[in-house]
Amino acid sequence: MSKVIETAVAALNDKIEGGFDGLAKFVIGDEGSVMIDSDGARAADDDADVTLMADADVFQAILEGETNPTAAFMTGKLKIDGDMGLAMKLASVLS
Numbered sequence: 246m247s248k249v250i251e252t253a254v255a256a257l258n259d260k261i262e263g264g265f266d267g268l269a270k271f272v273i274g275d276e277g278s279v280m281i282d283s284d285g286a287r288a289a290d291d292d293a294d295v296t297l298m299a300d301a302d303v304f305q306a307i308l309e310g311e312t313n314p315t316a317a318f319m320t321g322k323l324k325i326d327g328d329m330g331l332a333m334k335l336a337s338v339l340s
Contacts, residue, residue, distance in 0.1 A: 249276040249301050250288045256308045257286035261338050267331045268293045274300040281335070295327035295335070307339060314339055 253273060264283040270293035271279045278290040299307070303322045306312035314336035317323035325332045 246288050247276045249273060249305075250279060253279050253304065253308070254286045254288055257281060260308070261285060265335065265338065267295070267328070267334065269331060269335050270296045271304065272296060272298040273304050276301055293327065295325060295329075295331045297332060297335070298324040298326070 250273065253271065257271075257279060261281060264285050265281045266283065267281075268291075269281045270291070271281070273279065277288060279286050280289040280291055280293065299317065299322060303312060303317055307314050307317060307323070312322075314323060315333075318325060318332075318336075
C-alpha cells in the first residue's frame with residue numbers, strides 16, 4: 246500500500262467516525278483506491294455506489310480543509326461517477 250493511500254485511510258477514518266451510510270470509493274490518481282462504508286475507510290478497489298476521482302494533491306487539500314469538495318467538482322479537479330446524492334452526503338462529512 247502506498248504512503249498516500251495509507252495516509253488517506255487514516256485521515257478518512259478520523260473524519261468519518263462511526264462509518265458512512267453508503268458505499269463510496271476514492272480513486273487517488275495513480276496511487277490506488279480507498280473504500281468508505283459503514284465500517285469506515287480501507288484500502289481496496291471494489292465496486293461502489295459512487296466513485297470520486299482526483300489526483301493526490303487535490304484529495305489531500307480536500308482532507309485538510311483547504312479545498313471544498315463541491316468547488317473541486319465544479320472546477321473539474323474532482324470527478325464523480327454514480328450516485329450524486331451520496332457524493333454530496335460524503336462531501337458534507339469531509340467539509
